[in-house]
Amino acid sequence: MEDYHHIPVMLKEVVEFLKIKKNGKYIDATLGGGGYTKEIGSLLGDNGKILSIDLDPLAIDNFSKYKSAKNIVINDNFANLKKIVTEKFKDGDKFDGIVADLGLSSAQLDDKSRGFSFNNEESLDMSFGPQIDGDSKWILNNYNKEELEKVIKEYGEESWAKKIADSIFNYRRKNKIDNSKQLAEIVAASIPSKFWSKKINPATKTFQAIRMETNGEIENLKNFLAQACDLLNKDGRLVVVSFHSLEDRTVKLFFKEKFRNDRDKFKIITKKPIGPSDIEIKSNNRSRSAKLRVLEKVK
Numbered sequence: 001m002e003d004y005h006h007i008p009v010m011l012k013e014v015v016e017f018l019k020i021k022k023n024g025k026y027i028d029a030t031l032g033g034g035g036y037t038k039e040i041g042s043l044l045g046d047n048g049k050i051l052s053i054d055l056d057p058l059a060i061d062n063f064s065k066y067k068s069a070k071n072i073v074i075n076d077n078f079a080n081l082k083k084i085v086t087e088k089f090k091d092g093d094k095f096d097g098i099v100a101d102l103g104l105s106s107a108q109l110d111d112k113s114r115g116f117s118f119n120n121e122e123s124l125d126m127s128f129g130p131q132i133d134g135d136s137k138w139i140l141n142n143y144n145k146e147e148l149e150k151v152i153k154e155y156g157e158e159s160w161a162k163k164i165a166d167s168i169f170n171y172r173r174k175n176k177i178d179n180s181k182q183l184a185e186i187v188a189a190s191i192p193s194k195f196w197s198k199k200i201n202p203a204t205k206t207f208q209a210i211r212m213e214t215n216g217e218i219e220n221l222k223n224f225l226a227q228a229c230d231l232l233n234k235d236g237r238l239v240v241v242s243f244h245s246l247e248d249r250t251v252k253l254f255f256k257e258k259f260r261n262d263r264d265k266f267k268i269i270t271k272k273p274i275g276p277s278d279i280e281i282k283s284n285n286r287s288r289s290a291k292l293r294v295l296e297k298v299k
Contacts, residue, residue, distance in 0.1 A: 008035025009287045023047040024096035029078040055129035079220035081227040094233040103243040118184040126211040156209030232297040269294035
């Protein structure tokens with residue numbers, strides 16, 4: 001991949017909610033194409049700092065040409081946030097704002113070696129980076145039928161999960177599932193065409209589920225959210241942009257629980273999630289499902 005291209009979603013809204021302080025300290029927990037990091041960095045003074053994290057080494061390499069004295073860039077999982085901060089900052093340091101974009105970058109979606117495409121005859125990986133114990137291919141060829149059904153049903157919210165799991169199990173009795181095109185065809189054949197969505201590929205939900213299982217996305221998100229709250233300064237804000245209902249529900253429930261248990265310390269800024277404008281959706285169709293939520297530490 002020559003360039004790690006990605007359009008940051010709701011950039012204006014994210015920066016406004018973060019209320020950037022000139023000499024503040026910030027975390028971009030999902031560097032991606034560097035859109036948030038670059039914008040936050042442009043608003044910081046000489047004493048400001050921004051820690052940017054990404055599991056994908058390609059994102060880290062791509063950002064190297066933009067890196068300045070304000071930037072600390074780390075190749076790691078945002079679920080290891082406290083460990084990273086401990087290694088790179090003074091003991092007890094807190095942050096004025098933390099942002100995470102939970103979506104795939106355009107670069108990852110367009111990279112044929114990742115296996116995110118429905119018509120890819122090459123890899124079936126779907127990992128965000130190389131630090132993954134079991135890739136998507138291993139999951140599809142080794143999980144039992146019940147495990148596959150659970151993953152597809154819970155993470156993909158797919159009503160045809162049992163039929164799809166049966167089809168995957170039966171297919172691999174004779175052939176190993178090696179690429180995303182095979183998987184897409186297996187899924188499509190499992191769902192009667194009259195039930196196919198007119199908006200998305202019939203395999204979309206299954207691909208989402210396998211990707212989330214591959215990367216441990218929900219568990220990592222829960223770990224990140226808890227650590228991020230502990231690292232906020234007074235008046236610091238945690239801004240999270242999610243792209244499907246399970247992620248958004250996880251963020252929503254975490255914010256509600258945090259407010260309920262620590263009402264004197266935290267405040268939910270967004271009573272309802274913020275979505276992209278019609279203008280943004282028109283210029284970047286991949287932003288259409290984005291939902292932004294904000295939590296503030298008030299004490």
